[in-house]
Amino acid sequence: MNTTIDLLVTNIGQLCTVPAHAGGPQRGHRLGDLGLLENAAVAVHEGRVLAVGSRDDLHSRYTAAQTLDAGGRLVTPGLVDPHTHVVWAGDRADEFEQRIAGATYQQIMAAGGGINRTVQATRAADLDTLIAQSRARLDRMLAHGSTTIECKTGYGLSTPAEIKMLDAIARLSAEHPADLALTFLGAHAIPPEYSHNPDAYVAVIIDEMLPAVAAWQAEHWFGPLFCDVFCEVGAFDLDQTRRILQAAQGYGMALKVHVDEFEPLGGARLAADLGAVSADHIVVTPQDEIEVIGHSQTVAVSLPPTPFGLAHTAYTPVRRFLDAGAALAIATDCNPGTGWNESMQFVMALATRYLRLTPAEALAAATINAAYAIGWGDRVGSLEPGKLADLVIWQVPRYPHLSYRFGSNLAQTVIKRGRVVYDAGGSLGTV
Ligand code: NIG
Ligand code: FE
Numbered sequence: 125m126n127t128t129i130d131l132l133v134t135n136i137g138q139l140c141t142v143p144a145h146a147g148g149p150q151r152g153h154r155l156g157d158l159g160l161l162e163n164a165a166v167a168v169h170e171g172r173v174l175a176v177g178s179r180d181d182l183h184s185r186y187t188a189a190q191t192l193d194a195g196g197r198l199v200t201p202g203l204v205d206p207h208t209h210v211v212w213a214g215d216r217a218d219e220f221e222q223r224i225a226g227a228t229y230q231q232i233m234a235a236g237g238g239i240n241r242t243v244q245a246t247r248a249a250d251l252d253t254l255i256a257q258s259r260a261r262l263d264r265m266l267a268h269g270s271t272t273i274e275c276k277t278g279y280g281l282s283t284p285a286e287i288k289m290l291d292a293i294a295r296l297s298a299e300h301p302a303d304l305a306l307t308f309l310g311a312h313a314i315p316p317e318y319s320h321n322p323d324a325y326v327a328v329i330i331d332e333m334l335p336a337v338a339a340w341q342a343e344h345w346f347g348p349l350f351c352d353v354f355c356e357v358g359a360f361d362l363d364q365t366r367r368i369l370q371a372a373q374g375y376g377m378a379l380k381v382h383v384d385e386f387e388p389l390g391g392a393r394l395a396a397d398l399g400a401v402s403a404d405h406i407v408v409t410p411q412d413e414i415e416v417i418g419h420s421q422t423v424a425v426s427l428p429p430t431p432f433g434l435a436h437t438a439y440t441p442v443r444r445f446l447d448a449g450a451a452l453a454i455a456t457d458c459n460p461g462t463g464w465n466e467s468m469q470f471v472m473a474l475a476t477r478y479l480r481l482t483p484a485e486a487l488a489a490a491t492i493n494a495a496y497a498i499g500w501g502d503r504v505g506s507l508e509p510g511k512l513a514d515l516v517i518w519q520v521p522r523y524p525h526l527s528y529r530f531g532s533n534l535a536q537t538v539i540k541r542g543r544v545v546y547d548a549g550g551s552l553g554t555v
């Protein structure tokens with residue numbers, strides 16, 4: 125007797141299941157295990173993966189209410205973007221013009237531009253405007269195959285404006301098909317009113333914002349909330365970073381840290397010492413701290429659109445992280461300053477060229493390991509029974525195309541929790 129299920133995605137030419145390894149991420153040189161199946165199908169019921177296997181086998185076992193024919197194309201897990209600043213108002217196209225004319229990101233920041241420009245615009249925007257502008261970006265992310273997206277605050281930098289950002293993310297989470305992970309980043313920059321006394325702002329974060337965020341969380345958010353700090357010259361030093369993160373732990377928050385984007389301050393070691401879920405950027409991390417990350421549970425998150433967006437030449441030395449045994453993930457870092465990029469496909473294209481990841485490694489770093497970078501490895505990131513039925517049918521026959529090609533959207537159909545949430549339409553073929 126056949127079992128009746130909600131959905132069968134079938135006629136899959138190549139299926140990448142991208143399995144977790146022993147209930148964890150794919151570490152070190154084991155990165156890139158795609159769990160490939162040919163002529164495959166995925167059985168979906170009640171929003172979850174029920175089974176994956178050969179097309180013939182699944183057809184004989186299940187009767188589906190709906191069948192989706194993948195036309196011999198590639199299917200992968202929905203992509204996971206584990207580091208974004210996707211919620212903001214306004215833009216900084218003028219700063220991009222200045223940078224291309226020779227100004228550096230840090231010079232623009234020191235002159236009052238940079239993050240604080242977006243803070244001004246975000247504070248001034250009402251909630252609906254902030255949501256509308258951010259929703260358009262989330263829609264494009266989803267259309268490019270990202271079905272789970274981490275979202276940070278950090279353009280409010282006052283208690284009410286940070287709470288407004290949390291409200292925006294909570295509303296977007298309720299209405300948007302993508303699952304959103306939530307990160308409080310009150311420590312993104314020193315706001316102008318504290319530029320002469322950064323420690324006073326640190327005290328505001330610890331004494332005022334964290335309790336307010338914890339109270340907000342209890343009322344408005346089911347699930348974990350991360351606290352993140354931008355540990356950098358001109359932002360928060362190592363001691364300030366430690367104090368903020370430890371205070372956040374006191375409220376039960378999990379930790380993420382922006383470290384070693386421009387200057388090495390010891391943030392990677394701190395992230396590992398505090399048991400942070402991820403250490404992000406890691407461009408100028410010294411070798412001894414790479415080893416520390418490699419021996420820790422902290423996922424190393426590389427953001428290649430950031431140096432690309434800044435026209436810098438230094439990228440995360442990922443081969444050294446992998447040699448040290450680290451779990452590596454990749455993300456867009458989508459933000460209005462260093463890199464406004466909404467596509468994890470483009471991140472894979474950059475990661476293969478500038479990080480020297482193989483196409484298989486880049487895909488695993490954008491799926492299962494990215495899921496672990498937000499603590500959701502048991503829920504998303506791979507096509508294994510019990511996981512959310514988040515998957516993408518691509519307009520390509522095999523996985524290397526996802527990083528080989530760039531600049532056009534290769535997603536054909538995006539499925540979130542068993543439901544089609546984007547379709548490119550037409551008959552676009554597979555080449
Ligand atoms: O990750 N590093 C800090 N934050 C962003 C930049 C944000 C901005 O410039 O608005 C980043 O690169
Ligand atoms: Fe960032």
